[in-house]
Structure formats: C-alpha cells, structure tokens
Amino acid sequence: MKLLATTNGGLESIAAAEICDLVDGDASVHHRGVLEFDADVEDVYELHYRSRTLHRLMAVVADGTVAELEDVYALTARSSIPDRLPNEEFGVVGTRHGSHEFTSVDVAERVGQATIDAYRDATGTRLPVDLDDPTVRLEAYLYDDRFTLAVDLTGESLHKRPYRICEHDAPVRATLAYSMLEIAGWTSDESLVDPMAGSATIPTEAALAATEAVPRPDLDPAFDALPGYDGERFRRLRDDHTEKSPTLDIEAREKRKRWRHCARVNREAAGVEDGFEIVEADAREASIDADCVVSNLPFGIRTGTDLRELYGAFVDRLREGDVGRLVALTTKPNLIPIEPTVRYDIPYGRLDAAIVVWEP
Structure with missing residues (x-):
C-alpha cells in the first residue's frame, strides 16, 4: 500500500x-x-x-x-x-x-x-x-x-515524547533533535557534547537512540478500530522490542540552574539516568573536546544575550579544542563566524532557521 x-x-x-x-x-x-x-x-x-x-x-x-x-x-x-x-x-x-x-x-x-x-x-x-x-x-x-x-494511522504525533515533562522556554522538537544527530553522523561509540543543552532534548534523544529504546512507548494508534490493522499485534511487537545497554560518553552542558534541573527531570523520565552527564558550564568559557558537538543555539531577544558575542566566543572554544564535527540549529546563522560545510534551511515555527554543519 x-x-x-x-x-x-x-x-x-x-x-x-x-x-x-x-x-x-x-x-x-x-x-x-x-x-x-x-x-x-x-x-x-x-x-x-x-x-x-x-x-x-x-x-x-x-x-x-x-x-x-x-x-x-x-x-x-x-x-x-x-x-x-x-x-x-x-x-x-x-x-x-x-x-x-x-x-x-x-x-x-x-x-x-x-x-x-x-x-x-x-x-x-x-x-x-x-x-x-x-x-x-x-x-x-x-x-x-x-x-x-x-x-x-497515528493519532497523536510521534514527536510528542513522553519524557518532555519539564520544558525549556524554546525547546527543540525531539524529531528535529534526533535528525541533527543523524546529520552529525554520531554513533554511540563517539563522544558527544551539547554545550547549550537547555532541558537536554538532544542528549536525551542520543541516549534513547543508542539504547534503541522505543521513543513513544505510550503511543496508542487507532489500530483497534481501523479495518486491516491489529492493535494487539502492534502492542506485542512494541513490548517485545529489545533494547541495548552501551557505555556512552555524552555531556549536557548548561549554565542556568533552572534548566539543569529540567534536564535531570527529563533524563529520569526517559529512563536514561546513566545515559549522559549534566554539568554546569558556560559555552563562552568552557573548553570543548568531543567527536560531535550538537546544539540548539539560543536566539531571540528573550535570551538577554548579545548573540554575536555568544556565538563568537563559542566558536573560539571550538577552534581551541579538539572537535570532530559541529551541528548547530539557529535562526541567526549569519552570526556564527564559520563557513559551514553543509547547511539545511528549515522552518522553525514561524521563523526561518538553519542547521549548519562544520568540520574544523
């Protein structure tokens, strides 16, 4: 069909x-x-x-x-x-x-x-x-x-992950977060850092993907009602799905205490308490060594931050460190002082945004 x-x-x-x-x-x-x-x-x-x-x-x-x-x-x-x-x-x-x-x-x-x-x-x-x-x-x-x-066939959208209990003011959609990890080519044996993690959607999606956990275990499509579908078989296949337990090197960095608390709440709700570390760090100051850096960069006037200064200092830390790949989402790509190797232009609500890829 x-x-x-x-x-x-x-x-x-x-x-x-x-x-x-x-x-x-x-x-x-x-x-x-x-x-x-x-x-x-x-x-x-x-x-x-x-x-x-x-x-x-x-x-x-x-x-x-x-x-x-x-x-x-x-x-x-x-x-x-x-x-x-x-x-x-x-x-x-x-x-x-x-x-x-x-x-x-x-x-x-x-x-x-x-x-x-x-x-x-x-x-x-x-x-x-x-x-x-x-x-x-x-x-x-x-x-x-x-x-x-x-x-x-689906009903409630698959992107509505049940672990999203405590949300950032500007959370990245879970499916978009995972797509960024795919763009980065991140694998579970590589180190991953999100230097501006907010409520930790990107690290959580990485940990869930690495363990092959079902992303919507609470989903209840209309398979019991629709002709030609079997709701019981769907639930049995989902419940019989086997997860993995890899050792991961993932770090969620966030300077604000409020969002670190949210990240811990969501990490526990996702069942990946051992999947990544949550640490206090300022992306403008903290050094970075990682195979992949994937982040939803702050944007907009509500951040109370000079975005050009923030992005510039962040890129300085990337250049000084040992970083394999950067994948960053922003509505202000022109403020990032790099020449991206790949760029994806996407809608972000009512805003135009871009995912930029950079390999130092």
Whole structure:
C-alpha cells in the first residue's frame, strides 16, 4: 500500500534514510514535510514504535489529478474509503497549495460529503462526524492539480515524547533533535557534547537512540478500530522490542540552574539516568573536546544575550579544542563566524532557521 509520512520540512532526506533503514522503503518527497513510499502493515507497526524522525503515518486511499472542486468529490467517492474506515466518528483536514478558486475548507467539506455518501452507499450507514476529536482523521492534500487523500494511522504525533515533562522556554522538537544527530553522523561509540543543552532534548534523544529504546512507548494508534490493522499485534511487537545497554560518553552542558534541573527531570523520565552527564558550564568559557558537538543555539531577544558575542566566543572554544564535527540549529546563522560545510534551511515555527554543519 501507499503511505504518506510527515516529518520536519527541509529534512525529508533524513527521514527518508530512516525509512529505508527500518523497513527498506524507498521514500520520495510528496511535498514539503511529507514523504510517500510503499509499505505493508508490518512496516506500519514497526515505524510506529521505532521511528525517531517521523511525526505521522497515513494510508493513501485516493491519489490523482483534479481540475475543479467537484473532481475532489468524485475522486473521493470512487476510492476504497468505505473499506478503510470503521463506523466511528471521522473528521477531515484539508491542505491546499496553488492557484484555485476555492479554499482548504472547501476541499475538506467536499471530501467529508463524498466520504459520507460513499460509506452510506456501500454499507447503508451514515458515518458520524466529529471535527474536534474524531476516532479517525482524514488528511486531504491538494497541491496544484494533484489531490491525495489519506487515513491518519497515528493519532497523536510521534514527536510528542513522553519524557518532555519539564520544558525549556524554546525547546527543540525531539524529531528535529534526533535528525541533527543523524546529520552529525554520531554513533554511540563517539563522544558527544551539547554545550547549550537547555532541558537536554538532544542528549536525551542520543541516549534513547543508542539504547534503541522505543521513543513513544505510550503511543496508542487507532489500530483497534481501523479495518486491516491489529492493535494487539502492534502492542506485542512494541513490548517485545529489545533494547541495548552501551557505555556512552555524552555531556549536557548548561549554565542556568533552572534548566539543569529540567534536564535531570527529563533524563529520569526517559529512563536514561546513566545515559549522559549534566554539568554546569558556560559555552563562552568552557573548553570543548568531543567527536560531535550538537546544539540548539539560543536566539531571540528573550535570551538577554548579545548573540554575536555568544556565538563568537563559542566558536573560539571550538577552534581551541579538539572537535570532530559541529551541528548547530539557529535562526541567526549569519552570526556564527564559520563557513559551514553543509547547511539545511528549515522552518522553525514561524521563523526561518538553519542547521549548519562544520568540520574544523
């Protein structure tokens, strides 16, 4: 079957590589932040308990070209959607890009009506609608003339890690943190330092990945309700997954006591108390020796810090130390006094950001 997977925009290649590694899927970009690939039900289960870069998985039920709004209705009505939905509340989210004489809301409405009509024709039953908290959500994408309709399999996004109990004012998304580790090429036998760790999302993701721990052990997709899926089998596969216990050299540095406390709380919640050290250190002053330095650099006026001075002093410490690779996320890449070897431009909320890679 054809699947869609959402991920961090601009980092589709990182997610595609993970899909290939986990289930041998050959993923391509459907549109920014969304991949498409072929997989089977067992792959769906595995990605839900092992993926660290994906946010949501969806099963495609319709895919084709449309010229006008009523083509959206027709394509939905002709799809296999009556066989793919339970007799439970459903809702539709519409996303439209391009030049059209109608809105995303119009797309969602026509998909919803076609779904109700097709299900009633096939079963004699009218599907209930719940736009706020449906059992099953449909995602309708219209990009120029390509229309794709998919059933959401995941529910709550995979990026919402349960260990995130105590959060920094500007926390990095867990899937983005892990993607940065992948960009760095970090492996569990290398030393890793996050010199501005905040509440320690990057070190925590590193420790979880090294131990091969399930990133969302609390996840409860709608596999019990969706036709063709087996919730009990998913839970059994997840619970039978084997973790590792490597010896790690990971250090989370943070100068503020408040965030060091948060880091300890999150480390314990993640079950990786022995996975990394949390130390008091100022990135402008502390020397750095590490195979990989991966960090979400502070930015914005709320830091109360001269960013140019901070970034400059930090890079001075990198140059003085013995560092193999730097991977840094910032909305102010022009303030970092280095020439990056690779740069990934990504959206960061409503801001434009970049992940820069530097090998001294």
